[in-house]
Amino acid sequence: xxxxxxxxxxxxxxxxxxxxxxxxxxxxxxxxxxxxxxxxxxxxxxxxxxxxxxxxxxxxxxxxxxxxxxxxxxxxxxxxxxxxxxxxxxxxxxxxxxxxxxxxxxxxxxxxxxxxxxxxxxxxxxxxxxxxxxxxxxxxxxxxxxxxxxxxxxxxxxxxxxxxxxxxxxxxxxxxxxxxxxxxxxxxxxxxxxxxxxxxxxxxxxxxxxxxxxxxxxxxxxxxxxxxxxxxxxxxxxxxxxxxxxxxxxxxxxxxxxxxxxxxxxxxxxxxxxxxxxxxxxxxxxxxxxxxxxxxxxxxxxxxxxxxxxxxxxxxxxxxxxxxxxxxxxxxxxxxxxxxxxxxxxxxxxxxxxxxxxxxxxxxxxxxxxxxxxxxxxxxxxxxxxxxxxxxxxxxxxxxxxxxxxxxxxxxxxxxxxxxxxxxxxxxxxxxxxxxxxxxxxxxxxxxxxxxxxxxxxx
Amino acid sequence: xxxxxxxxxxxxxxxxxxxxxxxxxxxxxxxxxxxxxxxxxxxxxxxxxxxxxxxxxxxxxxxxxxxxxxxxxxxxxxxxxxxxxxxxxxxxxxxxxxxxxxxxxxxxxxxxxxxxxxxxxxxxxxxxxxxxxxxxxxxxxxxxxxxxxxxxxxxxxxxxxxxxxxxxxxxxxxxxxxxxxxxxxxxxxxxxxxxxxxxxxxxxxxxxxxxxxxxxxxxxxxxxxxxxxxxxxxxxxxxxxxxxxxxxxxxxxxxxxxxxxxxxxxxxxxxxxxxxxxxxxxxxxxxxxxxxxxxxxxxxxxxxxxxxxxxxxxxxxxxxxxxxxxxxxxxxxxxxxxxxxxxxxxxxxxxxxxxxxxxxxxxxxxxxxxxxxxxxxxxxxxxxxxxxxxxxxxxxxxxxxxxxxxxxxxxxxxxxxxxxxxxxxxxxxxxxxxxxxxxxxxxxxxxxxxxxxxxxxxx
Numbered sequence: 041x042x043x044x045x046x047x048x049x050x051x052x053x054x055x056x057x058x059x060x061x062x063x064x065x066x067x068x069x070x071x072x073x074x075x076x077x078x079x080x081x082x083x084x085x086x087x088x089x090x091x092x093x094x095x096x097x098x099x100x101x102x103x104x105x106x107x108x109x110x111x112x113x114x115x116x117x118x119x120x121x122x123x124x125x126x127x128x129x130x131x132x133x134x135x136x137x138x139x140x141x142x143x144x145x146x147x148x149x150x151x152x153x154x155x156x157x158x159x160x161x162x163x164x165x166x167x168x169x170x171x172x173x174x175x176x177x178x179x180x181x182x183x184x185x186x187x188x189x190x191x192x193x194x195x196x197x198x199x200x201x202x203x204x205x206x207x208x209x210x211x212x213x214x215x216x217x218x219x220x221x222x223x224x225x226x227x228x229x230x231x232x233x234x235x236x237x238x239x240x241x242x243x244x245x246x247x248x249x250x251x252x253x254x255x256x257x258x259x260x261x262x263x264x265x266x267x268x269x270x271x272x273x274x275x276x277x278x279x280x281x282x283x284x285x286x287x288x289x290x291x292x293x294x295x296x297x298x299x300x301x302x303x304x305x306x307x308x309x310x311x312x313x314x315x316x317x318x319x320x321x322x323x324x325x326x327x328x329x330x331x332x333x334x335x336x337x338x339x340x341x342x343x344x345x346x347x348x349x350x351x352x353x354x355x356x357x358x359x360x361x362x363x364x365x366x367x368x369x370x371x372x373x374x375x376x377x378x379x380x381x382x383x384x385x386x387x388x389x390x391x392x393x394x395x396x397x398x399x400x401x402x403x404x405x406x407x408x409x410x411x412x413x414x415x416x417x418x419x420x421x422x423x424x425x426x427x428x429x430x431x432x433x434x435x436x437x438x439x440x441x442x443x444x445x446x447x448x449x450x451x452x453x454x455x456x457x458x459x460x461x462x463x464x465x466x467x468x469x470x471x472x473x474x475x476x477x478x479x480x481x482x483x484x485x486x487x488x489x490x491x492x493x494x495x496x497x498x499x
Numbered sequence: 500x501x502x503x504x505x506x507x508x509x510x511x512x513x514x515x516x517x518x519x520x521x522x523x524x525x526x527x528x529x530x531x532x533x534x535x536x537x538x539x540x541x542x543x544x545x546x547x548x549x550x551x552x553x554x555x556x557x558x559x560x561x562x563x564x565x566x567x568x569x570x571x572x573x574x575x576x577x578x579x580x581x582x583x584x585x586x587x588x589x590x591x592x593x594x595x596x597x598x599x600x601x602x603x604x605x606x607x608x609x610x611x612x613x614x615x616x617x618x619x620x621x622x623x624x625x626x627x628x629x630x631x632x633x634x635x636x637x638x639x640x641x642x643x644x645x646x647x648x649x650x651x652x653x654x655x656x657x658x659x660x661x662x663x664x665x666x667x668x669x670x671x672x673x674x675x676x677x678x679x680x681x682x683x684x685x686x687x688x689x690x691x692x693x694x695x696x697x698x699x700x701x702x703x704x705x706x707x708x709x710x711x712x713x714x715x716x717x718x719x720x721x722x723x724x725x726x727x728x729x730x731x732x733x734x735x736x737x738x739x740x741x742x743x744x745x746x747x748x749x750x751x752x753x754x755x756x757x758x759x760x761x762x763x764x765x766x767x768x769x770x771x772x773x774x775x776x777x778x779x780x781x782x783x784x785x786x787x788x789x790x791x792x793x794x795x796x797x798x799x800x801x802x803x804x805x806x807x808x809x810x811x812x813x814x815x816x817x818x819x820x821x822x823x824x825x826x827x828x829x830x831x832x833x834x835x836x837x838x839x840x841x842x843x844x845x846x847x848x849x850x851x852x853x854x855x856x857x858x859x860x861x862x863x864x865x866x867x868x869x870x871x872x873x874x875x876x877x878x879x880x881x882x883x884x885x886x887x888x889x890x891x892x893x894x895x896x897x898x899x900x901x902x903x904x905x906x907x908x909x910x911x912x913x914x915x916x917x918x919x920x921x922x923x924x925x926x927x928x929x930x931x932x933x934x935x936x937x938x939x940x941x942x943x944x945x946x947x948x949x950x951x952x953x954x955x956x957x958x
Contacts (some may be wrong), residue, residue: 078751078854081852082854195689209685209727226686228665231657231658237620265529268668268744278759285727285748286722297846298619300842304838304843306843321852321861322852325868333875335839335874336836338833340832340876340880343827343829347824347826347828350824351825354820354821357816360822361816363811365806365809365813367809368939368943369799369805371830372799372935373795374835375933376764376798376935380763380794384779387759387760392536393780395541395783398541402780409784409791412788413795418560421803428503431647444927476835478826
């Protein structure tokens, strides 16, 4: 791969265009996809556009389909009008909808208006559904059969539809009003007697989703039930599209990335995961600031509020400066104990191990675990503090407040994401800075309270 | 679903066994899978085993295959010997290998010895490959064709193999020594002329993996190239198994969960994600401690070390107690700025947006972004500190040290995971507590240094 890259880069520098064209068009399509993605990652967009233009029409189309949205967007914006239109016309309607979602609205409109009416309609239909729903991500390119066809007729239809359909392994049976009657696999069809009727070999129990179903829910359904595709129906139960397993895998990765990124306050640049991660690495600094600063501003406010707690106990600090030594222990332990329990909650919730009905039990158990771990850590920290400061009452203050802080942090780490979920908010997004602030403030408050109680005689 | 559950629970309490048996056996297999998983999540293992025993043999087998490993393990340990053996015998060799990996070694050996020799061999072969490799997770149940078969003969073979094979949509062509010659899809076969030879319609360029390929790499390959299955070959290039897309989806989720969990120090209980998350929610407290305490112990050590830095400046604190007020700001800002950059590194690395060769550039850029954000936040915090304490030199100390701490934390958050990757360690696992400790110590050191410089005249 990298030797291909070096060769090509050298030829490009030496402007050996004919040789370059020859070499490029001899490559496997997927190697080109990888190569172009690397160029995009390195920000070499002009080179990317030049090289792409050297590809034969057919090769360029298959390569384009497999590029990331980000790279597709770059190319569309760099290519001359006609070429862009031709490529857009050849794309699958669902891929096209996703790309048009990303390019500037003006460009999208212009492109959409330039493609043939039937293709435009397919994509416009998809774009009418809300973002992140099954309707938006489905493809209308499925194979439907009629119940009174014979197996042989069905196979004939599949042969004729093969090129345009996104999958021929799952086949849907519809009535005259396009309502979904049943499903069968190509395997069922191939192993059935040629003369048998579709209605006799189809399965009437169809697992399906509605156009307004959340895209993640649809993807999880495909995953859980090991399906190759799931049909999407509208409110009148008419079949309008399908979601295939390769799209489901992409959606699951996209949602996971979104969860991970938003936990670190990186969740607002764009819906599209590849794009977002790449922009944070390569994009304009202004974009990066826009994403990263809000989270840090909240952190700053939280840190100042925690500082205000310390300020309130300035007299204590003036009397015994050593009190400040254990501030990091209280803050770090509360922080990490809380991170553990919020991670456990979030994963268990995603995987369906937390039942809302039994949340009281889960929370009590978690708080109990926090208390038990806090007691152990508090004992250790208390002994260290006693010995270090040569003052047993110091050990008592550190130990007890550490145990309580960890109990509280563990319970809050579990409770706050749950409350956010119940309020209909994404359980991951933005919960972290609030949890940090609440943990810091309450931890420091607990600590200084016990310091006042146990070290009062020293002040 | 929940009304089914209530009905069944009521019948079980009233010991209406005949009625219960009837109702259970009328359910769709997937509804039962969901129901049993819920029982497992609630820790109702005895009820689970009783209800499972009431299922008809055929239904029990299909339900069992779709249960989580955790639930399967519970059932195997609760069921009488013969029944367990019968179920194990009917499982796919790869699923069986995964289950036997989880149950206690003694039980696994006993079960393996009780099943027919040919099935035992298939699973034992898989268990010989190292954990988390393609060899361990593949299934030997694929359909292979010979190059000189006609399309019609191939279809005949598929019909006969259909029941035992894990997929019939991707077909592999092998020679007499089982070496992989080519691949074709059922779609290719169905649309080909009946008399055509397999060698003429197969694709000789096969995307494949080796038995020792990492399972995540294999799963990513399936996802990236939109494959329904990928063949696994041994060192002699002989076809020994395949990995199907449904298994790839499970692996990707498992690996993601592992990354997320290990970042919060929850990564050592068991390889199996569903099991781990569930055990943390429902399992014995001893297990939970074992997983969670090590991370907290490291945090405690880190916190104490940070405390030692404060201790070293006790004289400063005794002179100006207000210095302690900004300790939380320095710690929190360094912490969250570092979390952002380590999250960005980890995601970008997973998604392939970071090139090792250009790491110097990435790191410089990231440090620059850290500096720019640190400068902004430092300015704000410095102004607040000046006004709050009525002392401009206080603002200077807070502002400059916050800017430097954030720059350092951002660079370290990016650099440390990279170093761990280069050392061949999982980039997520265990990096967080070290990053926290290094950030705290250096942040506090920077802060107290600037306090000494700018506030020296007040001491």
